Amino acid sequence: MNLPLWPELAALYETPPDLSSCPLYYVHVDERDTSITLGFETSRLPDRPRAEWEGERYDTVRFFVVFTGADELRIAGIATEDPDARDRTVDIVVTDTGRQRVSVTSEKRSITFSASASTVTQIHIYLQGSL
Template sequence: MSRAPWPELAELYDTPPELSSCPLYYVHVDERDTSVTLGFETARLPDRPEPDWERGAYNTLRFFVVFSGVEDLRMAGLAAGHPDGGDHVLISGSGDGRVRVTVTGPARSLGFSAATSAVTRTRVCLQGSL
């Protein structure tokens, strides 16, 4: 899936941004809930911003995707991301109805399958530079 498949983003964009254009800046593994949360950001502003976002200045949208029912988790080098982004995130379907996620980059690699995924939070912020 090269486009973000989540309806929460489709509510904000006519055409949601390509994940390849959204740097991954946050990774959280929760072994208790067998979930992985990935945080992405994009300088491509929403076509339909939430009403309270119109009151302030911003140049970045951040969104968090929670993958639940995680199995086959493999990770190495989960250091801070490369300053230029550099991580490649691939989300694909698998024959058993699960979602397969791989993250590869100069400082880390991460792979797992998940039963479900959903955008759990979106927010806007003003960054000094992108």
């Protein structure tokens, strides 16, 4: 995986979490803006938490990756609940031309597309379990 450099995650983590290990809980395709937003969460806590999180109780970090200039979208096996969600892979490869080839695949479902750029937005923390 040749991930794009996302300064928002690099500011929090020495090594950003592997997206294949992060539950994907949100997909939004905006055909007007030719963007695709993927929402992930991870229980891997930041190495360098934000100052405003000091003293907060949390066990989950949630963030969105917005891919812009998206095209070549292919979706197969849409379902409201995905029993294969934990057995999926997320691959993002930056091509020689600078485009990002994105694929999220499991045995029965997939979404693939190409994008000109991506950024991480809306990083939130919350308490999912009990500490």
